[in-house]
Amino acid sequence: MTTTVQTTAAVSLRGVTRTYGRGSAAIRAVDDVDLDLPRGGWTAVMGPSGSGKSTLLHLAAGLERADAGRVVVAGTDITDAGDQQLTELRRTRIGFVFQSFNLIGSLTAEQNVALPLRLAGRAPRRSEVRSVLASVGLADRVRHRPRELSGGQQQRVAIARAMVTRPDVLFADEPTGALDSTSARTVLDLLRAMADAGQSIVMVTHDPGAAARADAVVFLRDGRIVDRLAGADTHAVAERLAAWER
Numbered sequence: 001m002t003t004t005v006q007t008t009a010a011v012s013l014r015g016v017t018r019t020y021g022r023g024s025a026a027i028r029a030v031d032d033v034d035l036d037l038p039r040g041g042w043t044a045v046m047g048p049s050g051s052g053k054s055t056l057l058h059l060a061a062g063l064e065r066a067d068a069g070r071v072v073v074a075g076t077d078i079t080d081a082g083d084q085q086l087t088e089l090r091r092t093r094i095g096f097v098f099q100s101f102n103l104i105g106s107l108t109a110e111q112n113v114a115l116p117l118r119l120a121g122r123a124p125r126r127s128e129v130r131s132v133l134a135s136v137g138l139a140d141r142v143r144h145r146p147r148e149l150s151g152g153q154q155q156r157v158a159i160a161r162a163m164v165t166r167p168d169v170l171f172a173d174e175p176t177g178a179l180d181s182t183s184a185r186t187v188l189d190l191l192r193a194m195a196d197a198g199q200s201i202v203m204v205t206h207d208p209g210a211a212a213r214a215d216a217v218v219f220l221r222d223g224r225i226v227d228r229l230a231g232a233d234t235h236a237v238a239e240r241l242a243a244w245e246r
């Protein structure tokens with residue numbers, strides 16, 4: 001069951017906990033987290049390796065279930081949602097971009113982008129798909145297959161695929177982690193333009209330069225939110241991250 005909740009947050013977590021394993025082997029990947037991520041803002045999530053960043057992103061996107069606490073995404077409380085409702089939410093309200101692009105190699109760029117609409121039972125219009133590809137700067141690559149595209153172009157196809165359903169929130173797990181610095185900058189410029197146009201974005205990154213492009217950075221350590229920065233430059237983000245990695 002899902003419940004509609006009045007909230008100004010794109011994502012709201014209250015007392016969210018996720019434990020892996022049992023007994024003495026149990027690991028609290030996310031530990032009693034309260035977090036409100038603003039609508040129309042770009043938030044970066046940073047922290048040492050194993051601090052729970054990906055788990056937090058997956059919980060907020062409805063890809064994983066919390067053991068305790070409540071998760072509200074774009075005004076819908078998904079805490080008690082069934083599998084069918086979570087699938088529906090992921091197809092219509094949420095976009096997800098991965099480090100490794102996760103495109104289907106046998107499909108062209110426009111077929112990859114059309115896929116979420118087909119899965120939602122819609123017959124995509126070619127003009128609709130092409131305009132999303134144009135918005136990520138790939139109007140001249142619509143018939144290319146992933147192996148015919150650079151890493152940065154593949155990631156832009158993946159962003160177009162995530163955006164074609166006009167999701168309330170775009171989640172990105174290390175979207176520039178597999179890219180050279182020039183391609184990374186192109187992808188970050190695109191995310192910045194999307195955020196400036198009002199798109200809510202939540203991004204996990206290890207790169208202080210990428211995090212500094214966001215509006216705010218939250219820092220995780222041992223599954224807990226330990227710090228946050230707003231409007232910080234690369235140097236300030238790097239210093240704060242180093243302090244928490246000590």
Ligand SMILES: Nc1ncnc2c1ncn2[C@@H]1O[C@H](COP(=O)(O)OP(=O)(O)OP(=O)(O)O)[C@@H](O)[C@H]1O
Binds near residue numbers: 021028047048049056
């Ligand atoms: N499916 C799983 N089963 C068991 N333990 C897991 C699982 N997923 C994550 N963990 C553990 O939970 C903790 C948090 O993992 P998570 O991947 O969220 O961290 P992270 O901050 O994203 O790490 P990294 O920066 O290295 O990607 C780690 O100790 C990890 O080993």
